[in-house]
Structure formats: structure tokens, C-alpha cells
Amino acid sequence: MASDITVAILCEHDMVTARAASRELAQELGFSRTDGTLVATAISEVARNIVSHAGEGEIELSPVYEPRRYGLVVVARDSGPGIRDVESAMTDGYSTCGSLGLGLPGARRLMDEFEIDSTPGRGTTVTMKKWRERDDLERLRERRTAVG
Amino acid sequence: MALSDSALKRPEIDGRLLSELVDYLRHVSTDLREEWVRRIAEAQLLGVMTPEEVFTEATAVYDNYVDALETGSVETLQAYARDLSERLIRRGIETHEVLGIVLLLRDVLARSLFEQYKSDSELLNRILDAYEPAANRIAVTVGVSFVEERERVIREQQAAIRELSTPVLQVRDRLVILPIIGMLDSQRARQLTEQLLHAIQTNRAKVVVIDITGVASIDVTVANHLVQTVKASRLMGASAIITGLSSGIAQTLVDLGVDLSMMRTVGDLQGGLEEAERLLGYKVIQSSEQHTVEDDD
Amino acid sequence: MSVPILKQGDYLIASIQSALTDTEVLHLRDELASHVGRHRSRGIVIDVAALDVIDSFVARSLREIALTARLRGAETVIVGIQPDVAVAMVQFELNLDPLHTALDLEEGLTVLRRAFEERKTVGV
Numbered sequence: 001m002a003s004d005i006t007v008a009i010l011c012e013h014d015m016v017t018a019r020a021a022s023r024e025l026a027q028e029l030g031f032s033r034t035d036g037t038l039v040a041t042a043i044s045e046v047a048r049n050i051v052s053h054a055g056e057g058e059i060e061l062s063p064v065y066e067p068r069r070y071g072l073v074v075v076a077r078d079s080g081p082g083i084r085d086v087e088s089a090m091t092d093g094y095s096t097c098g099s100l101g102l103g104l105p106g107a108r109r110l111m112d113e114f115e116i117d118s119t120p121g122r123g124t125t126v127t128m129k130k131w132r133e134r135d136d137l138e139r140l141r142e143r144r145t146a147v148g
Numbered sequence: 149m150a151l152s153d154s155a156l157k158r159p160e161i162d163g164r165l166l167s168e169l170v171d172y173l174r175h176v177s178t179d180l181r182e183e184w185v186r187r188i189a190e191a192q193l194l195g196v197m198t199p200e201e202v203f204t205e206a207t208a209v210y211d212n213y214v215d216a217l218e219t220g221s222v223e224t225l226q227a228y229a230r231d232l233s234e235r236l237i238r239r240g241i242e243t244h245e246v247l248g249i250v251l252l253l254r255d256v257l258a259r260s261l262f263e264q265y266k267s268d269s270e271l272l273n274r275i276l277d278a279y280e281p282a283a284n285r286i287a288v289t290v291g292v293s294f295v296e297e298r299e300r301v302i303r304e305q306q307a308a309i310r311e312l313s314t315p316v317l318q319v320r321d322r323l324v325i326l327p328i329i330g331m332l333d334s335q336r337a338r339q340l341t342e343q344l345l346h347a348i349q350t351n352r353a354k355v356v357v358i359d360i361t362g363v364a365s366i367d368v369t370v371a372n373h374l375v376q377t378v379k380a381s382r383l384m385g386a387s388a389i390i391t392g393l394s395s396g397i398a399q400t401l402v403d404l405g406v407d408l409s410m411m412r413t414v415g416d417l418q419g420g421l422e423e424a425e426r427l428l429g430y431k432v433i434q435s436s437e438q439h440t441v442e443d444d445d
Numbered sequence: 446m447s448v449p450i451l452k453q454g455d456y457l458i459a460s461i462q463s464a465l466t467d468t469e470v471l472h473l474r475d476e477l478a479s480h481v482g483r484h485r486s487r488g489i490v491i492d493v494a495a496l497d498v499i500d501s502f503v504a505r506s507l508r509e510i511a512l513t514a515r516l517r518g519a520e521t522v523i524v525g526i527q528p529d530v531a532v533a534m535v536q537f538e539l540n541l542d543p544l545h546t547a548l549d550l551e552e553g554l555t556v557l558r559r560a561f562e563e564r565k566t567v568g569v
Contacts, residue, residue, distance in 0.1 A: 012466045019498060034342055037498065037529040041537060044500040092538070103501050106537040135303050345528035352548060380531040383541070385524070385548035385556075 002028045004062040009078075015047040018059045025061050025072055030132065030140040038110040039074070039130055045103035046076040046126050054080020054123065064129065071112070071131035079123035086118050166278055170218040172264060173257060181210050184249075184256045191252065193245045205232070213253060217282050222289060229293035236294070237301055246294045247287070254283045307335075316347035322354040323424050327417075329362035337373035344377060348386045355424040356381055359417045361392030371406040378411050387427055388412070391420030448473050450480060456557055457481065457519075458550065460492040470506040474513055481517045488557030489514050490550060494525030504539045511544050520560045522546065524553040 002025055007018040019040040026036040043059060050057035057078030064073050083089050092105045104126075108114035113129040173180070185206050188194055194202050209232065216225040236246060261279060265272040317325045324347050328340060344356060358374070360366070366374075378388040389412045402408055414420040447469070451458045457480055459473065477489055491507065493499065511521035522545040526534070534541075545560065547553040 016464055023497075032338075032342070034338070034529040034532050037533045038536065041498050041500050041533045044498050044502075048500065048502055106501060106539065109536055109538060110533065133303070135300060135307065139304070139307065341532060342528060345531060348548065349528060352552075354548075354552075376532070376535045379535045380528070383526045383531040383534060383546050384528070385546055385552050 002063040004060065006058055006060045008056075008058050009047050009050045009076075010056045012048075012051055015044060015051065018043050018047050018061075022061055022072075022074065025063065026130075029063055029070070029072055030136060031072075031130070035130060039072070042107040042110040042128055043074060043076075045107040046074075046128075049103055049124075050076060050078045050080070054078035056080075057123075066134075068134050069131045070134060071129055074111075074126075074128045076126040076128075077123065078125075082120040082122055082124055083116075083118040084120050086116055090116070165274060166218065169261070169275055169278060170214055172261070173214050173217070176260060177210060177214070180256055180260055181206055183260075184210070184253050187252050187256065188249055191248060193248045193252075194241065196239050196241065205235075208232075209249075209253065213257075213286060216286055217279070220282070222285075225286060225289050226293055229290045230297055232290075233294040233297035234301075237298055243291075243294060243298065247291050250287045250290045254287055257283065316343055318347075318351045318353075319357075319421070320425075322352060322428055323357070324348065324351050324353045324355075325357045325359060325417075325421075327359045327362065330364070332360075332363050332366060332370050334369055334373065337370050337377075341373065341377045341380065345380055345384060348381060348384050353386050355387050355389065355427050357389045357391055357417070357420045357424050359391045359420065361417060363392070366397060366401070368401070368404045368406060371401045371404075375407060375411065389414055389420045389423055389427075391415070391417045448476075450476060452480070452484060452486070453554070455485075455487040455561075456490060456554060457484070457486045457488070458490045458492065460495070462495050464496065464498070465503070465506070467502075470502075474506070474510045477510055478513045478517060481514055481519045486519050487561045488519050488554075489521045490553040490557065491521060491523050492525045492550060492553075493523055493530075494527065494549075496530065497527070499526070499530050499534055499539070501537070501539060504534070504541060507541065507544060520545065520557055520564075522553040522556050524549050 005021050005025070007014060007021055009015065009018065022039050022043050023036045026039050031039070047059060050059075055078075057076065057080065060073075060075040060077070062073050062075075064071055090105055090108070104116065107126075107128065111128040112131050113127075115127040116124065117127075118124040181203075185199075185202055188202060188206070189199075194205075197205070208228075212225060212228045216222070233246070258276070258279065261275055262272065265275050315327075317327070319325055324344075326340065326344050326347075332340075344358070347353065348356060358377070360374075374390065378390070381388045391414050393413045398408060398413060412423065414423050448459050448461055448465070451460075457477060459477060461473075465473065480486060481489070489510070491510070493503075493507075496503070507521075507523060514521050523541060524547045526546060545553075545556050547556045
């Protein structure tokens with residue numbers, strides 16, 4: 001069964017690790033290749049923000065199960081300077097010296113759920129989710145047990 | 149839909165009373181089962197099943213029904229109801245039939261209880277007070293389980309239909325057509341987009357014609373998917389032509405804020421193909437009877 | 446890891462093999478600018494077939510490369526965008542304007558040749 005994984009983000013290379021881990025989890029959960037790319041791209045954005053804005057942080061990936069649906073959750077955390085004006089940061093075209101660019105609004109468009117919690121001086125947490133129908137999980141399990 | 153255990157058991161019900169009720173129903177089970185099966189046939193329900201099959205299912209339902217009365221446990225009943233529903237749905241049994249037979253069973257048991265205890269009206273009242281809410285909860289549980297199971301089966305069928313690949317046809321060099329037929333929802337649209345983009349890669353297509361003549365209706369979500377497909381095609385170096393989009397639907401979509409400006413839309417597939425060939429640099433020569441096409445490169 | 450730049454007649458071809466860091470992107474931009482100047486190249490083909498993700502940083506970098514090249518008289522075309530990456534870019538609303546895009550190297554060169562012809566006739 002799929003499990004949680006946390007990737008420390010300390011440098012640019014860690015972004016690649018986080019993306020690869022997300023692809024693996026997405027595949028395990030039966031997401032399509034395209035969905036896997038959507039998630040990896042969203043992770044690329046938030047990971048890059050961590051590296052360039054906060055210096056270091058972590059990205060936690062985990063599966064989530066509900067009665068009618070299931071999916072994966074991405075939590076990107078840092079204890080960096082935080083974002084003073086979250087609302088502006090979430091509109092396209094906003095940029096402070098190029099570091100926050102167009103990343104966040106785009107990431108939101110790629111995922112099904114998107115939440116950002118930021119306190120200046122304390123840090124930022126971005127939570128993103130992508131869902132699949134429960135029926136798909138059962139079909140996936142059936143197919144996998146049939147194949148062995 | 150969660151039904152709590154307490155819904156089936158009421159604190160005022162004498163444990164002994166319920167026990168006695170259940171014992172009685174088990175004691176007369178053979179007779180009541182036959183009565184029930186007879187009434188099912190009379191009401192012309194479960195016509196697709198043979199009498200033997202009806203009897204087998206009736207026995208199982210009856211026993212589970214009485215168990216549920218006794219234990220007050222909904223989970224076992226729900227599990228049984230789901231299992232039963234799966235079997236019935238495969239046989240083509242309809243919702244009204246399932247509700248019908250459960251209510252008939254309720255009535256058969258109620259009548260029997262009435263006959264048994266009518267000499268003592270105070271006891272009869274207490275018996276019915278115990279029986280009625282429990283019986284109604286059972287009817288609801290079975291009904292709801294059946295409907296949910298039916299919906300699940302429908303979703304599965306829809307998914308299976310989606311998985312049948314829609315052919316992307318290569319018409320001539322550098323041109324592919326994607327004819328879409330039937331219902332188009334978000335999930336199917338996503339799937340078709342993936343197929344189309346892979347076809348662009350495989351066929352090195354420079355023009356794609358997406359024909360939606362056969363699509364019953366398009367809502368804003370699907371229309372936006374089409375726009376996105378066109379944009380994604382362009383990133384892969386292909387122009388897209390949408391054919392079969394009636395001017396009425398086009399106007400509706402524009403009114404709803406869908407940006408059609410970047411899509412080339414042409415009335416019918418034939419016109420779309422001609423436009424495509426023009427884009428590819430082919431010259432279309434019209435003779436009096438037919439079209440002939442010459443490469444012009 | 447540096448990006449190999451090949452010269453094919455009047456055109457330059459750069460194949461990005463994997464995700465680039467900030468420094469590598471800046472390096473690529475300067476390299477291409479210098480090559481364009483040195484060889485008077487008419488255009489650049491950047492092949493991104495090996496990229497499994499194109500995010501806003503990559504898009505911005507590609508745009509910068511194109512603008513720098515244009516200042517030196519060369520057009521840029523991006524080729525090899527994978528299907529799932531294309532879907533992600535559109536959903537993200539990542540714009541590659543004013544970059545040209547094409548399917549592969551061959552198509553890319555065709556686009557660049559046509560662009561060059563157009564510039565000649567317009568007299569740019």
C-alpha cells in the first residue's frame with residue numbers, strides 16, 4: 001500500500017527528488033501519466049519557491065482516502081520569511097524581484113485543492129490535493145490482483 | 149448513508165418481547181416464506197427469475213431480515229443488501245421490484261403477527277410498536293443499498309466505455325482526424341486529449357481535425373477542455389480545426405465566456421478537411437462531378 | 446552539466462537533457478547569444494523532449510533566451526514538448542509567447558527558415 005514520504009528541500013537538486021517521488025506515488029495510486037505531470041509541475045513551483053525564497057524546507061507527500069474518493073496530498077513547508085500579501089501572490093503577474101513569479105496561481109490551477117498559509121517572519125505552508133474516484137481505486141486493485 | 153444501531157432497537161422494547169417476536173417468526177418461517185413468494189408472483193415481481201431462484205433468494209432474505217430484527221445490527225444487513233443488489237442488478241431487476249418485495253415481506257410478517265397476537269390487543273400493540281420501526285428501517289436500508297449499488301454499476305460501465313479507445317484516424321500525411329461520438333464528459337475529454345496529442349507525435353501531424361458533429365451536447369467545462377486541447381496541440385506544432393460545431397452552440401459557448409477565438413471552426417467535416425488540406429499546402433481542384441486533390445509541393 | 450550546442454548551417458541546435466539549475470540556464474543563454482553573434486546564426490532550435498516538467502522558471506528562461514537571441518537577429522523555436530507536458534503547460538496557463546513551437550527538429554528548422562524568409566521580405 002502507498003505510504004508517506006517527506007523530501008527535504010535544501011537545494012535545487014532536491015526539487016528533482018521531490019518530483020520523482022511524487023510521480024512514483026501518483027503512479028502507485030493509479031493516476032495517469034498526465035496527472036503525474038500536473039502534480040510534478042505543481043511541486044516544481046512550490047519547491048522552487050522554498051529554495052529561492054526561504055532557503056530550505058520540506059515537502060511531504062501522502063496518500064489520502066475518503067469514502068467516495070482518494071488521492072494524494074502535497075504539503076510544502078518552510079520557516080522562511082513568509083509572504084506578506086498572500087492575496088496578491090495568488091494573482092497572476094505578481095512578482096517580487098522575480099522570486100515568486102507566476103508560480104502559485106499556476107500550481108493552484110494544476111491541482112484540485114490548494115491552500116496556502118503564510119505568516120511573515122514565521123514561514124509558509126502550501127497544501128495541495130489531487131483526487132480520484134473511489135470506483136477507480138477498486139478497479140485498480142482488481143486489475144492488479146488479476147495480473148498478480 | 150449511515151443508520152445507527154440504535155435506530156433498530158428502542159430502549160423501551162422489552163428484550164424478551166423482541167426475542168419472542170423473532171422466535172415466532174422463525175417458527176413460522178416456512179409458511180410465511182411461501183406466502184411471501186406467492187405474493188411476489190401475484191404482484192408480478194422478479195419475473196426474470198425462475199420460481200426456484202425466487203425461493204432461494206426469498207429464504208436468504210427472510211433469514212437475514214429476521215436476524216436484523218433480532219440483533220438490531222445494520223452492518224450485516226447492509227452487507228447482505230449490497231451483495232443481493234449486485235446479484236439482482238446483473239439479472240436486470242429494477243428498483244421498484246426490490247422495494248416491492250421488501251415491503252411485501254414486511255406486510256406478510258405484520259399480518260402474521262396480527263393473526264398470532266390479536267387475542268391480546270395490549271400485547272399486540274406492544275409487538276407492533278417493536279416491529280414497525282424496525283421493519284421500516286430494514287426496508288430503507290435495502291432500498292438505499294440497491295440504489296447505491298446500481299449507481300456504482302453505472303459508473304463502472306461508463307468507465308469501461310471510456311476506456312474503449314476512440315480511433316484517431318490518419319487521413320493523409322501530416323493530418324489526423326478525431327471524430328467524437330456520444331456523450332462527452334470531463335473524464336472522457338481528458339482521455340481524448342491524451343490520445344490526440346500522442347497521435348500528433350506518432351503521425352507527425354501538422355493539422356488535426358476534431359469533429360464533434362456526433363456529440364449530443366457540450367457544456368462549458370467540456371468546451372474549455374476543447375480549447376485547452378487546441379492550445380496543447382499548438383504547443384506540439386499542430387493547428388486544430390473544430391468541425392461540427394453548430395452556430396447555435398458556438399454562440400452559447402461564447403456567451404458563457406468560452407474563448408473560441410483561437411479555434412478555427414468550420415461547419416462540417418468535409419469543409420474542415422478542405423480547410424486542413426489548404427493549411428497543409430494541398431490544392432483542391434473541383435471538377436464538375438468530383439473533387440480531385442493534387443499535391444502542391 | 447552543460448547543454449551541447451550544435452551548429453547546422455545557419456542554425457543552432459540545443460538539446461536540453463535534464464532539468465537545469467539557475468546557473469546552467471544563464472550559462473546556456475550566454476552561450477547561445479555568443480554563438481549567434483559569432484556565426485551570425487539565423488535561428489535557434491531548443492529541444493526539450495527530455496524535460497518531463499516545464500514549470501514557470503523554465504518557461505521564463507526560454508523566453509529570455511529567445512529575447513536575447515532576437516536582439517542579435519535570430520529567432521528561436523522550441524521543439525519536442527511532450528504531450529503530458531503540453532497539457533500541464535496549458536492548464537497552468539504558461540505562455541511561451543513570443544516563442545515558436547514545433548513538433549521536432551525537422552519541423553523546427555522549417556519554421557525558422559520560413560521566419561527568416563518573412564523577415565527578409567519585410568526588410569527587418
